């Protein structure tokens with residue numbers, strides 16, 4: 001599929017869970033998405049580089065990965081401000097939180113103000129693992145299991161490709177079939193929204209659980225920009241403050257309208 005060449009200018013684009021350096025990253029699709037993107041701000045919402053993978057296994061770094069880095073450079077040259085919020089797979093980069101370079105900031109979390117005035121917390125989401133009883137040991141075990149499932153995914157899909165069938169996510173199928181996974185995701189969503197509410201904000205943009213989503217819950221925005229391992233999605237804000245969940249080819253998968261300005265009373269002179 002070819003990406004549309006002319007995309008409307010976005011106020012902000014959010015991308016997370018790229019896992020660059022791991023075998024599971026769809027780097028070529030991400031490079032195609034970033035190429036020609038026109039945005040004022042790009043938030044990298046964690047797990048951009050998979051340092052865990054690269055520390056333990058052979059780094060998968062080829063043409064696609066180089067293109068991703070080149071596209072990020074091109075965006076910076078075009079004047080895009082990059083805000084990097086490291087996650088758990090790129091946790092060592094948190095040492096640089098507070099670092100302000102001319103076109104890039106590294107932040108533990110950020111607050112993004114939409115064009116309609118609403119303010120959203122931008123956080124990777126691994127902070128909520130404690131609340132969802134998904135501790136460090138389980139985190140590693142979960143990652144190992146996830147890798148096994150993704151390896152199964154690759155095998156299934158290379159077989160499907162040979163048979164001329166379309167891509168199908170085994171991991172997503174298993175997650176949707178598993179009640180425990182659904183309960184974990186529900187606790188994660190609640191923990192993120194509670195954090196935003198506690199901070200007096202209007203919602204949250206996060207990643208971490210590799211499940212793209214965009215909806216309003218009790219008047220708050222829950223936006224999960226997904227990942228570049230399975231769902232290949234990103235979140236974008238348009239000029240009016242509307243939010244869109246985008247597929248890697250630029251297709252709009254979900255949309256949340258901007259908040260309407262309050263009615264102003266017109267006084268007669």
Ligand SMILES: [Mn+2]
Pocket residue numbers: 046047087088089124126208209
């Ligand atoms: Mn993560």
